[in-house]
Amino acid sequence: xxxxxxxxxxxxxxxxxxxxxxxxxxxYYFFAGYTVLQFIVLATAWNILGGYTGYxxxxxxxxxxxxxxxxxxxxxxxxxxxxxxxxxxxxxAGIIGLGMxxxxxxxxxxxxxxxxxALAVVLQTLIVNWDFVGGSRGAYIIRPREIAVIxxxxxxxxxxxxxxxxxxxxAARMIERSRLGFGFASIRDDELAAEASGVPTLxxxxxxxxxxxxxxxxxxxxxxxxIGYLEPASAFGLQYAVNSIAMPMIGGTTSWLGPLIGAxxxxxxxxxxxxxxxSAVNLLLVGVLLVMxxxxxxxxxxxxxxxxxxxxxx
Amino acid sequence: MSVDLxxxxxxxxxxxxxxxxxxxxxxxxxxxxxxxxxxxxxxxIILGSYIAYIVNDRLGxxxxxxxxxxxxxxxxxxxxxxxxxxxxxxxxxxDPLRGLAFFFGLLFITEVVLILVFGVDYRYVKxxxxxxxxxxxxVNLPLRMLIPCLISLLMLALLQLFLTKTFIxxxxxxxxxxxxxxQLMAADPVRIKRIAFAISxxxxxxxxxxxxxxxxxxxxxxxEYIGRxxxxxxxxxxxxxxxxxxxxxxxxVVESFTATFYGPSWAxxxxxxxxxxxxxxxxxxxLGR
Numbered sequence: 001x002x003x004x005x006x007x008x009x010x011x012x013x014x015x016x017x018x019x020x021x022x023x024x025x026x027x028y029y030f031f032a033g034y035t036v037l038q039f040i041v042l043a044t045a046w047n048i049l050g051g052y053t054g055y056x057x058x059x060x061x062x063x064x065x066x067x068x069x070x071x072x073x074x075x076x077x078x079x080x081x082x083x084x085x086x087x088x089x090x091x092x093a094g095i096i097g098l099g100m101x102x103x104x105x106x107x108x109x110x111x112x113x114x115x116x117x118a119l120a121v122v123l124q125t126l127i128v129n130w131d132f133v134g135g136s137r138g139a140y141i142i143r144p145r146e147i148a149v150i151x152x153x154x155x156x157x158x159x160x161x162x163x164x165x166x167x168x169x170x171a172a173r174m175i176e177r178s179r180l181g182f183g184f185a186s187i188r189d190d191e192l193a194a195e196a197s198g199v200p201t202l203x204x205x206x207x208x209x210x211x212x213x214x215x216x217x218x219x220x221x222x223x224x225x226x227i228g229y230l231e232p233a234s235a236f237g238l239q240y241a242v243n244s245i246a247m248p249m250i251g252g253t254t255s256w257l258g259p260l261i262g263a264x265x266x267x268x269x270x271x272x273x274x275x276x277x278x279s280a281v282n283l284l285l286v287g288v289l290l291v292m293x294x295x296x297x298x299x300x301x302x303x304x305x306x307x308x309x310x311x312x313x314x
Numbered sequence: 315m316s317v318d319l320x321x322x323x324x325x326x327x328x329x330x331x332x333x334x335x336x337x338x339x340x341x342x343x344x345x346x347x348x349x350x351x352x353x354x355x356x357x358x359i360i361l362g363s364y365i366a367y368i369v370n371d372r373l374g375x376x377x378x379x380x381x382x383x384x385x386x387x388x389x390x391x392x393x394x395x396x397x398x399x400x401x402x403x404x405x406x407x408x409d410p411l412r413g414l415a416f417f418f419g420l421l422f423i424t425e426v427v428l429i430l431v432f433g434v435d436y437r438y439v440k441x442x443x444x445x446x447x448x449x450x451x452x453v454n455l456p457l458r459m460l461i462p463c464l465i466s467l468l469m470l471a472l473l474q475l476f477l478t479k480t481f482i483x484x485x486x487x488x489x490x491x492x493x494x495x496x497q498l499m500a501a502d503p504v505r506i507k508r509i510a511f512a513i514s515x516x517x518x519x520x521x522x523x524x525x526x527x528x529x530x531x532x533x534x535x536x537x538e539y540i541g542r543x544x545x546x547x548x549x550x551x552x553x554x555x556x557x558x559x560x561x562x563x564x565x566x567v568v569e570s571f572t573a574t575f576y577g578p579s580w581a582x583x584x585x586x587x588x589x590x591x592x593x594x595x596x597x598x599x600x601l602g603r
Contacts, residue, residue, distance in 0.1 A: 056414050058353075103594045110351040113414055114544045115593050117353075118586035121541050125583035136579070238537065242422050249415055284426040291419035294412040295402040 010166045030158045036267035037161040043247035043259035044168045045215030051253030054188035059116035060244040065235035066093045067220025086221040093217020101209035124236045138231030141224040172256040246290040252302025318452040323574040331566025332463030337521045338546040340514035346553030353417040356536035357424035362522020363531045370439040381523030392515025428533035436530035462524035486510040545589035
């Protein structure tokens with residue numbers, strides 16, 4: 001299937017999702033749906049680096065927060081419409097991703113993962129000490145009640161996130177089937193061999209960190225408007241880091257479909273658990289599922305389906 | 315900058331460094347020697363702190379004594395975790411990516427369980443020496459820092475003796491270098507690694523007790539220590555206990571100066587910044603192999 005065709009289909013599916021949610025006639029579904037969509041973007045972005053090239057990023061929350069705080073900064077300095085903020089946040093987070101790549105990508109495996117964790121804390125400390133964006137007290141963002149054409153503001157945010165999900169999934173799928181994707185896969189399978197065969201590994205890894213970081217930043221940009229009050233502890237919350245790892249791992253990391261499956265399942269489950277049990281239990285659920293899946297089903301749900309299909313054939 | 319402020323900050327940093335050495339020594343064994351990236355290590359330290367807290371709260375037993383009493387339990391916990399890790403990742407020879415995710419999940423689970431059981435309030439322990447301090451002129455030595463530091467140094471010395479003088483200790487050092495050769499010496503590498511990993515988790519019982527003596531603890535405090543322990547471990551050179559001590563002292567002093575002269579809110583960034591710089595420019599560490 002051609003990428004533009006995939007994009008069109010994804011847009012149609014997105015439109016169906018939007019109008020179906022509208023039909024439900026309950027504002028809550030937009031709030032819950034926004035969170036799930038946000039996780040689709042985060043999981044897909046994580047998977048571009050973590051799944052395709054095999055470099056584990058524990059710092060997803062940092063990129064997400066960079067996006068969110070870019071919005072806060074402009075909200076205070078010079079208010080801009082959210083789509084513009086998304087682009088700017090993407091650029092800022094992308095640059096940070098590139099910088100992180102330069103600093104750390106000569107390190108393999110575990111060191112890279114630890115360095116990303118370190119980056120998250122360094123950035124959090126910077127934000128806590130930066131008074132203009134609220135420091136440790138946090139910042140209030142007053143969102144308008146209505147917006148032109150769409151009307152309800154929450155629906156507007158939902159629609160934006162839906163668009164971002166469609167874009168990131170299309171991008172992930174395109175990468176997967178391009179020279180770039182094959183390059184990534186060769187790094188994941190054997191970096192030394194890839195380098196020896198003439199794959200420009202450093203360049204490819206920098207592209208991956210930049211893309212992945214930019215998408216995470218974009219996912220964070222509308223967040224302050226969604227939540228209304230942003231403080232460092234919530235923007236850098238561990239749940240973003242855990243979820244963006246757990247979702248691709250549970251869904252399956254080798255394809256764009258994996259993060260989507262993982263995010264929809266886990267995201268919905270968490271929304272349900274938050275409402276029906278408690279928000280602490282829903283976090284526990286993510287941790288337990290992550291550990292269970294990496295032990296029992298290392299290739300995720302996609303891997304389970306594939307091996308079942310193979311067994312049927314033979 | 316006055317001289318007494320400088321000297322006090324230096325001494326506070328060295329005492330803090332002694333404590334950091336106890337926190338890191340487990341990682342030096344599991345990550346430095348065994349190549350197991352146990353990101354959940356700080357989670358187990360917090361678990362140790364909470365056990366020290368419960369026992370102190372209910373029975374009034376000294377936290378360090380509690381730490382020593384629960385050492386075997388932590389040792390057993392470590393052995394179990396290694397067995398799971400071995401069976402699901404090392405044996406299958408799977409990419410370390412999933413092992414990392416496994417430990418990350420464990421860290422998250424311990425944190426959330428502690429939040430569910432104890433809430434997010436800060437907990438602290440009571441002991442006679444916590445509020446006291448020794449003074450030499452203008453030099454101030456608070457006992458709540460001095461005692462953990464001294465016991466931690468003792469623990470490090472014992473571990474170093476164990477690793478260099480006993481058969482099992484030497485086997486642990488050897489398992490990192492050549493598993494096959496170790497097998498030829500009639501030692502089971504898996505058993506040796508299990509012992510080593512169990513010891514690394516056992517040190518968490520002591521480190522947890524020290525932590526709750528030094529500062530009040532809540533479940534997410536562990537996260538701050540992830541960067542610290544790996545920074546120290548990398549800074550000191552992987553798998554070297556003397557290196558760990560030097561790295562810990564260095565970080566303690568740098569953090570103490572930052573907190574004294576720029577404000578405590580900047581201190582967490584120091585460890586991570588130092589880690590990023592070390593990783594970028596000298597990944598082998600100070601006493602690197």
